[in-house]
Amino acid sequence: MLKWIKRLLIGLLGIIVLMVGGGYWFLQSTLPKVSGEAHFKGLLAPVTISRETNGVVHIRAENETDMFYAQGLIHAQDRLWQMEFQRRIGAGRLSEILGNKAIEQDKFLKTWGFYRAAEQAYTALNAESKAVIDAYVAGINGYLESDPPLPIEFKLLGVKPAKWTPADVLVWSKMMSFNLAGNRRAELRRYGLLAKGLAEERIAELMPLYPKIATPIDSTTPLIHPTTSDYHLMEALWQADAFTPPMTEASNNWVLSGQRTVSGKALLANDPHLQMSNPSLWYLVHLSAPTYDAIGASLPGLPCIVIGHNQAIAWGVTNVEADVEDVYVLEETEDKQGYVYQNEVVPYNTRTETIKVKGEADQTFIVKESRYGVVITELVADAPKTKPLALRWTGHDPDDTTFSAYYAINKAKNWTEFNAAMRYYIAPSQNFIYADTAGNIGHIVSGRLPIRKAGHSGLYPVLGNGDWDWQGFIPFEELPRRYNPPEGYIITANHNISPENYPYTISLEWGGEPYRYERIKQLIDAKEKHDLSSMRAIQLDQLSLLYTDFRPYLQNLPIISPTAQAALQRLLAWKGEMSPTSPEATLFIAWYMAFSHLPQTETGESWFFYPRYLLNALKSGDSACAQQKRTCLEIAGDVFETVVKQWSTDIPKWGLVHQAMFNHPILTHTPLAPLFDRQVDFGGERFTVNVGWVNPETLKTTHVPSYRQLIDFSQLDNSAYIHPMGQSGNVMSSHFDDLLALWQKGEYLTMQTKGYTEANKLILKP
Numbered sequence: 001m002l003k004w005i006k007r008l009l010i011g012l013l014g015i016i017v018l019m020v021g022g023g024y025w026f027l028q029s030t031l032p033k034v035s036g037e038a039h040f041k042g043l044l045a046p047v048t049i050s051r052e053t054n055g056v057v058h059i060r061a062e063n064e065t066d067m068f069y070a071q072g073l074i075h076a077q078d079r080l081w082q083m084e085f086q087r088r089i090g091a092g093r094l095s096e097i098l099g100n101k102a103i104e105q106d107k108f109l110k111t112w113g114f115y116r117a118a119e120q121a122y123t124a125l126n127a128e129s130k131a132v133i134d135a136y137v138a139g140i141n142g143y144l145e146s147d148p149p150l151p152i153e154f155k156l157l158g159v160k161p162a163k164w165t166p167a168d169v170l171v172w173s174k175m176m177s178f179n180l181a182g183n184r185r186a187e188l189r190r191y192g193l194l195a196k197g198l199a200e201e202r203i204a205e206l207m208p209l210y211p212k213i214a215t216p217i218d219s220t221t222p223l224i225h226p227t228t229s230d231y232h233l234m235e236a237l238w239q240a241d242a243f244t245p246p247m248t249e250a251s252n253n254w255v256l257s258g259q260r261t262v263s264g265k266a267l268l269a270n271d272p273h274l275q276m277s278n279p280s281l282w283y284l285v286h287l288s289a290p291t292y293d294a295i296g297a298s299l300p301g302l303p304c305i306v307i308g309h310n311q312a313i314a315w316g317v318t319n320v321e322a323d324v325e326d327v328y329v330l331e332e333t334e335d336k337q338g339y340v341y342q343n344e345v346v347p348y349n350t351r352t353e354t355i356k357v358k359g360e361a362d363q364t365f366i367v368k369e370s371r372y373g374v375v376i377t378e379l380v381a382d383a384p385k386t387k388p389l390a391l392r393w394t395g396h397d398p399d400d401t402t403f404s405a406y407y408a409i410n411k412a413k414n415w416t417e418f419n420a421a422m423r424y425y426i427a428p429s430q431n432f433i434y435a436d437t438a439g440n441i442g443h444i445v446s447g448r449l450p451i452r453k454a455g456h457s458g459l460y461p462v463l464g465n466g467d468w469d470w471q472g473f474i475p476f477e478e479l480p481r482r483y484n485p486p487e488g489y490i491i492t493a494n495h496n497i498s499p500e501n502y503p504y505t506i507s508l509e510w511g512g513e514p515y516r517y518e519r520i521k522q523l524i525d526a527k528e529k530h531d532l533s534s535m536r537a538i539q540l541d542q543l544s545l546l547y548t549d550f551r552p553y554l555q556n557l558p559i560i561s562p563t564a565q566a567a568l569q570r571l572l573a574w575k576g577e578m579s580p581t582s583p584e585a586t587l588f589i590a591w592y593m594a595f596s597h598l599p600q601t602e603t604g605e606s607w608f609f610y611p612r613y614l615l616n617a618l619k620s621g622d623s624a625c626a627q628q629k630r631t632c633l634e635i636a637g638d639v640f641e642t643v644v645k646q647w648s649t650d651i652p653k654w655g656l657v658h659q660a661m662f663n664h665p666i667l668t669h670t671p672l673a674p675l676f677d678r679q680v681d682f683g684g685e686r687f688t689v690n691v692g693w694v695n696p697e698t699l700k701t702t703h704v705p706s707y708r709q710l711i712d713f714s715q716l717d718n719s720a721y722i723h724p725m726g727q728s729g730n731v732m733s734s735h736f737d738d739l740l741a742l743w744q745k746g747e748y749l750t751m752q753t754k755g756y757t758e759a760n761k762l763i764l765k766p
Contacts, residue, residue: 570584
């Protein structure tokens with residue numbers, strides 16, 4: 001109660017600040033009309049928009065064109081500022097509203113050309129898919145033309161939203177695709193370590209590959225040894241890449257056939273783990289027309305359902321972790337106007353980009369592009385004289401028809417149609433799991449996956465001279481897929497999904513460690529038959545297999561002080577449950593994060609991403625320990641003593657230090673932050689099923705289950721879903737954060753298409 005009183009008082013302070021700074025306009029309503037009737041040009045027939053008491057929206061239309069028009073309209077009603085902010089990010093147009101502090105971010109985003117890629121993707125779509133996007137855009141613009149009340153952010157920044165275009169719709173999907181294709185970061189990290197003077201063998205120790213994958217050291221691999229200047233360049237590129245949300249290798253989905261369920265019908269679960277946002281990344285909606293009926297999670301700014309079910313099938317997604325990016329080192333000409341490719345000089349393609357800056361003159365710069373893609377070293381101002389790097393990425397292919405895949409999935413009625421939809425899918429590569437009313441279950445790896453020459457592992461940058469170009473893509477018919485496996489279930493959790501003896505290499509790194517996959521499998525195998533309740537328990541599980549792996553070494557730590565000895569015994573008696581109420585969880589993660597600094601002298605950073613390196617060091621020793629003339633266990637023991645000393649005997653509960661942060665993207669560092677920002681106690685860690693990614697510096701989390709879904713084919717309207725925050729992005733709405741407490745406690749909303757309590761009804765008429 002005291003926490004909520006404090007929040008109320010702080011919120012009132014924020015309102016006072018607004019009123020003093022902005023005058024009477026704050027008192028004006030910023031909430032959209034949600035009841036009665038409203039007339040909009042472009043509609044063919046009336047559309048009913050019903051809202052449940054929790055803000056979930058149901059759209060019922062007489063045709064698909066009106067249905068998607070209405071989806072665009074209701075997305076704009078509830079998430080207009082979020083949509084505006086997202087399209088500005090994708091187009092590199094934040095400086096227009098934020099001034100010169102956003103110039104470097106805009107340069108990064110314009111250099112990559114996400115908006116140009118979105119324009120090309122729209123051109124590549126078939127007529128049916130274009131019609132869906134056009135109807136959705138018409139709905140957004142119809143709402144804007146009605147002179148609606150604008151969210152507070154527009155008024156604070158003096159921004160008036162312009163008309164939407166199809167590229168505005170597709171650009172955010174390009175951004176998400178880029179963030180989910182993170183191999184470039186690992187390549188640049190290895191390249192930077194080479195530049196620091198580390199040997200390839202040492203890098204293989206520091207960055208061990210996924211379990212059961214041997215390091216492919218091949219004498220034919222053209223390993224390029226960069227200079228010290230390249231290391232500083234890699235650091236700068238890493239900082240530039242921070243302008244996009246960091247990738248997390250954490251999403252779960254699994255599906256059980258009737259042979260493994262109490263009801264005899266299929267069950268499907270999915271929880272994608274992405275960076276938290278305020279408002280939520282997702283928007284819950286039910287779309288219904290005579291030829292279309294689907295419910296689930298949509299993305300504001302995009303039509304259709306991304307994750308959910310229709311009346312015949314259900315689906316869920318996780319990131320494949322496929323290696324769909326390669327960094328190429330170019331042999332540039334002396335005049336820096338071209339590069340050598342297949343023994344010939346090829347001039348760069350160049351384009352001039354302009355950044356409009358609020359209150360200042362426009363800024364222009366030149367972007368260089370090679371046959372591999374953008375020259376990414378141009379992102380770094382005053383870059384040292386090094387060989388330029390370019391990035392090849394499937395998401396930049398101009399024939400990206402991924403949106404058509406989602407539209408076809410939404411309407412698929414069986415496994416055959418579901419597979420046919422996947423032919424359109426390009427990027428980001430996702431594990432799609434499937435279930436249907438007939439009891440069938442399945443899994444297919446989607447996306448355009450490159451084939452590399454022998455000797456090209458994809459782990460390091462290679463020469464961009466034509467010798468190491470991709471050899472095509474894995475044929476669609478040969479992408480991994482499973483249908484009704486004999487064990488009666490399928491799990492994907494960013495782990496290695498390559499079939500045994502698979503002739504192609506999808507990735508060598510995958511999602512860090514297979515802990516989440518292993519824990520889900522343990523829990524499924526623990527019961528012969530499952531129901532919605534046990535599926536929920538699996539989805540909310542926070543037992544740490546990371547702790548399980550480190551516990552034997554913790555048992556042997558050479559501890560001296562009585563206080564640390566007592567803390568260690570307490571930790572060893574713990575079962576590894578990363579509950580928000582657990583002090584032991586705090587102690588373990590604080591020790592792990594501190595110990596992960598072990599190779600910092602070599603790497604320049606904490607090494608918490610690579611637990612297998614730390615485990616190997618404790619098991620077999622490591623040169624980082626030998627340099628200190630101590631064993632790794634001795635160093636780990638000293639680290640434990642230091643961690644315990646900072647708290648003495650008063651170790652805080654995990655939820656108090658590991659809070660989930662939902663911060664406003666612009667206002668979080670202003671006096672208005674208390675009005676918008678939210679944070680709640682949360683459990684878990686990077687490798688628990690109910691994930692809670694840990695910031696190594698603050699111990700807080702910004703990566704959690706962004707959406708939870710449980711589909712029950714024994715009674716589809718008994719299925720469940722939830723996302724954090726609320727349906728509205730308007731801080732004045734009662735639905736701004738009304739789902740946050742439910743999500744935090746592991747509760748769900750019922751996924752109803754009928755029989756729900758209707759709080760508001762709005763009739764749209766032509």
